[in-house]
Amino acid sequence: MKIRNILGAGAALALAISSTLAVAADKPELSIGYVDGWSDSVATTNVAAEVIQQKLGYPVKLQAVAAGIMWQGVATGKLDMILSAWLPVTHGEYWAKNKDKVTDYGPNFKDAKIGLIVPEYVKANSVADLKTDESFKKKIVGIDAGSGVMIKTDQAIKDYGLDGYKLQASSGAGMIAELTRAENKKESIAVTGWVPHWMFAKWKLKFLEDPKGVYGAAETVDNIGSLDLAKKAPDVAEFLKKFQWSSKDEIGEVMLAIQDGAKPEAAAKDWVAKHPDRVKEWTGK
Template sequence: MGDERGTLKKALVGLTILGSALVFSACGGSGGGGAQGSGGEPVNFGTVDWPEAIAKTNVSATMVEALGHETEIQQLSVPVIFKGLETGDLDLFVEAWFPTMQTNMEQVDGEEVRSVTTNLPEATFSVAVNREACDAGVTSHEDLDRFKEEFNGTIYGIEPGNDGNQVVIDMIKNDTYGLGDWEIVESSTNGMLSEVDRAIEDGEWVAFTGWEPHWMGQRYDMCLLEDPEEAWGGPSHVETLANADFVEDNPEINQLFEQMKVDKEIQGNWIDQIDNSGKEPEQIATEWLQENPEITDRWLEGVEAADGTPGPEALSTYLEEQASN
């Protein structure tokens, strides 16, 4: 495993130099005694460039800081996150969508990557179309190819390496639903939604990877398509994943994440704040935690900070300190 850690770290450094796939955000953990994670190193979160992942990761990191541990957030592609969890270069990933990430899970050692909990039990990931297409009869993946010309044979996706993009790529490769001669255009969430905006403004039909919870469901009059062949693997949910050694070495942090569960309303609010408030993720996280002690008290029940302070008390003190700065 030592060689794997060295290889991955070299890869991460290379990505940093390129400036294309990795963002570091190191934070000090002044709460709960100022300790670090097991082994004296920061607690390392992997995240992806999705608003829900950015928000949930920052809320998570803020609570871990309040318990007295330094944190670091690394923005990476999904495959690199799974590899980092396997090797121990990353400790936690709080936005693992299943079943679409099952392929990623199968590519790492299941003894080294552990599912801590299902933190969002109900979610949807699918191809979406705008209302005009839906009203014309496009309500299922089975309907897409009948209207290939209207869609220009194109499905818009998000960042390369994303599990949803891979589902579409596999459908094209396997000619599932007759999509063998279609193409996917990969970019980013914002890039994809810009194409949706343009198409709707021009009165065109558009197909894209869509999911809920997300504010796109409120912004656009759209339909998430039925998937009778279960190319997307069935109903979605979101899990918290952790490196197995980290779980064993950090029982208090593990207990927090076992108990940290959200619903569509909470996650939808976070997404809207990230995309539309103009605030930094750290501020969004801090303000939400200040406003929702009844939720965070449940998440921190029975959890102690590094100095033995009860978790809810440690978070309250930490947030008061942040507010006074």
């Protein structure tokens, strides 16, 4: 009897696994582009991928690319979606070039913001203050070249007459390393940054005021799909219309877990398991 029960349980498990594989085999693999150095992009993309795989049954492939290539990929259909489109200002140039080649399914995060960020202990309060504050050594630490905040910072250097200032291209991780060193020594530093980001939970930071409006007002981070996504995966298209973080604290939970050492996919899986009601709001499952 025990042997028969074990065999029966094994058969049931094999059937369940084969059924799951069959569902996945019936559905096309979906590709999502993201920027590896952007903590919000990593968190949002991994959570969405986990939900799409677990609840909607599609295999998902994540592709880490630069911002420009990310937009080009979804516009040409090489990527099925991106969840890191900062609009209307940060990625305004990318949107202008590709808006007729993609579908905007709406924001996954509202009240996003970019700009120059400094520690609260520095005297500077405005971008204009950098012109006369020698403690910054005429350097702004940036992220990957070509990203929206870098393009706007090049413009800010011109518009605010920051003669002699150099915008140092780096990466998200490189920028954080520089910020960490400055914070430890209580030195002045200006970095290109954004909200949502876990660094605001770690240090006391502030955005430099931008009276000329170079960086724009609050933005949204949108879900963008290829033109054929709605036909290829209609239930995923519907999910993208509903997938939205409720606050910076909600996405912050995932970002902090990753920053504290969890692998992105593990942090996403854990978040999905802990928030079934939120997942159901997005998928109905």
